[in-house]
Amino acid sequence: MDYVAYHSAELMGQPLSSDPSYAMLSRKPVSHLLGKRVWVIESRGKKKTYFLRLRFTVDAASEIEDGYFRFQYSGKDGIDFTTEIKLSDLPWFAAFLKSLRTSALA
Numbered sequence: 001m002d003y004v005a006y007h008s009a010e011l012m013g014q015p016l017s018s019d020p021s022y023a024m025l026s027r028k029p030v031s032h033l034l035g036k037r038v039w040v041i042e043s044r045g046k047k048k049t050y051f052l053r054l055r056f057t058v059d060a061a062s063e064i065e066d067g068y069f070r071f072q073y074s075g076k077d078g079i080d081f082t083t084e085i086k087l088s089d090l091p092w093f094a095a096f097l098k099s100l101r102t103s104a105l106a
Contacts, residue, residue: 001036002036002037002038002039003033003036003037003038003039004038004039004040004041004100005024005026005038005039005040005041006040006041006042006043006100007024007040007041007042007043007053008042008043009042009043009044009045010043010044010045010046015042015044016040016042016053016054021074021075021076022040022054022056022074022075022076022078022080023072023073023074023075024038024040024072024073024074025064025066025069025071025072026069026070026071026072026073027068027069027070027071028070028071029070029071030058030061030071030072030073031061033058033061033073034058034059034060034061035057035058035059036057036058037055037056037057037058038054038055038056038057038058038073038075039052039054039055040052040053040054040055040056041053041087048088049086049088050086050087050088050093050097051081051084051085051086051087051088052081052085052087053080053081053084054078054079054080054081055078055079055081056074056075056076056077056078056079057075057077057078058073058074058075059074059075059076059077060073060074060075061073061074
C-alpha cells in the first residue's frame, strides 16, 4: 500500500528542499509506514498550487519533541521530482485531493 503525505510551504515557512535524505514530519503516529512508499504533495501560495515533489520508502520513524509535530519519518531510497510535476491543473486532481481530506493520512 502506498501513502500520501502533504507539505504546506506556507505552514512550514519554506518549500521542500532538495536534499539527498527524504524526511517528513507528522502529528499522527507513523510506525505503520515502515517499509511503505510515500508520495509527497507540496502546496505553495495563497491560491494553493500543488506539485508532486517526492516519492520514497520509509526506513526510519521516530517520536520527536516539537511544538507542533510529534513524529518524523524518513528514507534513503526515493525520487525527488525536481522538475516539479504540477498537479493542480490535472482534471482528476480536485477529486483526488477531496478524497485525501476525507481519509486518514500520515
